[in-house]
Amino acid sequence: MYEPIRTKSVHTTAGTADFPHRSREEELDIQLAGHLTALLAVTDELRGPEPSADLDAAAERLTEQITRLRGGRPPVRVTVTATEHAPRDSTLHLRAHALAGRALVVAASRADTAVAILAAERMDAHTAAAGTRTLTSR
Template sequence: MYEPIRTKSVHTPVGSADFPHRSREEELDIQLAGHLGALLAVTDELRGLESSADLDAAAERLATEVARLRGGRPPVRTSSGLHEPRLVALHERAHALAGRALVVAASRADTAAAILAAERMDAHAAALAGTARELAPH
């Protein structure tokens, strides 16, 4: 009575079998590497403005984590001539990026990246609190 369907459905994307699909874990790795890479870029900017052993150590740990998440490929790092960016804005941006990285690291149960992101959030929150005290009227 009915003839069997011999062609693919029009709803099946062309070449979908050939398209490489990533797992949720791979997608989270990519997302986490992106957040940590952005945090590394801000950390490098801060290092250019204020020398700190904490920032140096954080930059190296961030670079190591990004390389691990990217299958051993190290992150691209640039040293740009900065034109007086505001420290507060950089610390705020770094705090927000560390928070995003923490959320992704927690969702994929990556303890090392979660600890690193939480430590960076604390460090940037402390720097922001110190800046607020300096700017407060005496």
């Protein structure tokens, strides 16, 4: 009743060796490095107007982890200067808290203890800096 299919399906993955495939671990590395890079950018933005030892240490640790995840390639960093239209610190801390939370989820999925600890510490630091009312009222 039905005629057999004579051509290969376009959905078949067999025979597509020329298409680059990444493992789940590689995809998680890329995703985690992206979250950490975004967190580093916000950390640098917070460091711009008022440098602090805590933010300097956090930026250095983030840079180390990003470099490790990217196979030895350090992230590109920009020096941030204070501008009159810069967002308030509490907004930046809220953004950093959210990014650290995303990094924590990916690090837990990837079973990367070092990054999970770093992300949890950054979440705590940004919660304390912004005040719990700002972070929980969302």
